[in-house]
Amino acid sequence: MINDKKNLTTSWGAPVGDNQNSITAGSRGPTLIQDVHLLEKLAHFNRERVPERVVHAKGAGAHGYFEVTNDLTKYTKADFLSEVGKRTPMFVRFSTVAGENGSSDTVRDPRGFALKFYTEEGNYDLVGNNTPVFFIRDAIKFPDFIHTQKRHPQTHLKNPDAVWDFWSLSPESLHQVTILMSDRGIPATFRHMHGFGSHTFKWTNAEGDGVWIKYHFKTEQGIQNLAPELAAKIAGENPDYHTEDLFNAIEKGDFPAWKMYVQIMPLEDADTYRFDPFDVTKVWSQKDYPLIEVGRMVLDRNPENYFAEVEQATFSPGTLVPGIDVSPDKMLQGRLFAYHDAARYRVGANHQALPINRPKNEVNNHQRDGQMRFDNNGGGSVYYEPNSYGGPAESAENKQAAFPVQGIADSVSYDHNDHYTQPGDLYRLQSEEERARLVKNYVDSMAPVTKEEIKLRQIAHLYKADPEFGKRVAQGLGLQVPQQV
The missing domain is CATH 4.10.91.20 (Cytochrome C Oxidase; Chain J)
Structure with a gap:
């Protein structure tokens, strides 16, 4: 024996x-x-326990692959998009945004949609949400926004006054808040929701020509959402409902899939489009810039260890590969710093060397030391650049594409401040049944607010988006639309 x-x-x-x-x-x-x-x-x-993420603390992840289905090499030189049929391994993390690690999966909240492509030219992270827009458009407001989503420093309770005070004083949030209060505010599962890169990015081809693009991931499972009453019931009975659903679906071979599309805008259109194309609180009309299929994402393998893979996975929109660049989007520009910095604080300076984050290709740089350096730390190789000893050196062909900038250094807002047309269009596109649920969700969420002026301020925004919208929410709260609207 x-x-x-x-x-x-x-x-x-x-x-x-x-x-x-x-x-x-x-x-x-x-x-x-x-x-x-x-x-x-x-x-x-x-x-x-490493510190939980400041946002997106509660999440689930899975491994899979991305397969190219359409040749778009005339727009980008990104290697993982270089030929039809090419497959790239991936890791994906879905999450809620505001709650703690132990919160319920079925709360009304955006869902994080974070993708890591292990390409042959290094990792590429696409860190988006299940919504095409966001609450704010300048990263300087992000800490304040997230503070409103967290607990009151005295009561340690969620604070509707803070939430709606901030939103009502930030009219740019109206588009995202209206999506959040719609049926799509509570997805049925992670599998039954779309994903978006949300920001505008730049693709550059081998000749150095560029275009602005937006990413869309369309679920092949179809959109399904939860009614608030059912979501609340599930939250009490199984707060890990979405996490469990994703794991079980993959375990039994029901692999979830999404088709990836992009909208493509010529660079010169950015100066004339009726909305600022770099404002993340706005969408591009698909009539103006139709969806173009790129490929297909399939999740087909569960993590072996949640902590090692899902919890230690780090993502940043600054994790880029040649052929994909950023845009002047003020929110994106702030995230380029904040996400990598959060990973260094939460997981450590060497988080990129962990198996879940380590690229498939060889890493050659001069970064050394730091806590928990668990590889050979570069051995005795040259540790600076430039050098005369054949160490890793730059490759000019992989420089990011140049772009013109001009203007006076100052604290300035976007030039376009129409925060009402797109939320109004969204309201009018919905059926009467959907509008009724949207209004009810607004009313239910705003009812606990103790300060009437906050409610009236938000009602005024809704009225500017669509008079009927504002009137119905006002009626539900037992208030009148302010006369000065």
Whole structure:
């Protein structure tokens, strides 16, 4: 008979003789500090939780692949998009935005839609949401916005006053808030929702010519949403409902899939389009810039270990590859710093070297040391550049495409400030049944607000988007539309 028993060891590999009893001075004496196994267990246990993400704390992930289905090489030189049929391995993380790690999956909240493509030219991260727009359009407002979604510093309770005070004082949020209060505010599962890059990005081809683009991921499972009453019931019975659904679907071979499309805008159109194409609170009309199919994303493998893969996965819109550049989107520009910096704080300076984040191709740079450096730290190779010893050097052909800039350095807003046309169009596009549910969701969410002026301010925004919209929400709250609207 083969004895395949494995000896329990300490973290440094020494065998453990007793894992049931700590070392004490006699049967009733105090515990001895020389019990190094006990000390190591307790010390490691105290550190088993990295800080949760400031936003998107609660999430689920899966592995899969992306397959190109359409030749768009005339627009981008990105290698993973270079030929029809090419497959690139991926890791995907879905999440809620505002809640803590233990919150319910079925709350009314946007869903994070974070994708990591392990390309042959390095990793490419597309870090979006299940909505095509966002609440704000300048990163300087992001910490304040997220503070309103968190708990009151005194009561430690969620604070509707803060939420609606901020939104009503930030009219650019109206488009996203209206989507949030619609049926799509509570997806039935992660599998039954679309995904979006949300921001405008720039694709550059091998000749150096560029276009502005927006990403769209259309679920092949179809859109399904939860009624608020059912969502609340599930939240009480199974707060991990979406996490469980994704894992079980993949486990039984029901692999979820999305088709990826892009909208493509010529560079010169950015100066004349009726909305600022870099304002993340606005969409581009698909009549003006139709969807063009790019490929298909399939999730077909569950993580082996949640912490190692889902929790330690880090994403940033600044994780780019040749052929994909950024735009002047003020919100995107702030995220380029904030996401990588959050990963360094939360996981560590060497987070990119972890297996889940490590690119498939060889990494050659001069970054050294830092906490938890677990590879050979560059060995004895040259550790600076430029150098005369054949160390890694730049490749001019992979420079980002140049673009013109002009203007006076100042704190300025976007030139376009029409925050009402698109939310109004969204309201009018919905059926009467959908409008009724939208109004009810607004009313239910705003009802707990204690300050009447906050409610009236938000009603005024809704009225400017569509008079009927504002009147119906006002009526539901037992208020009148302000006369000055």
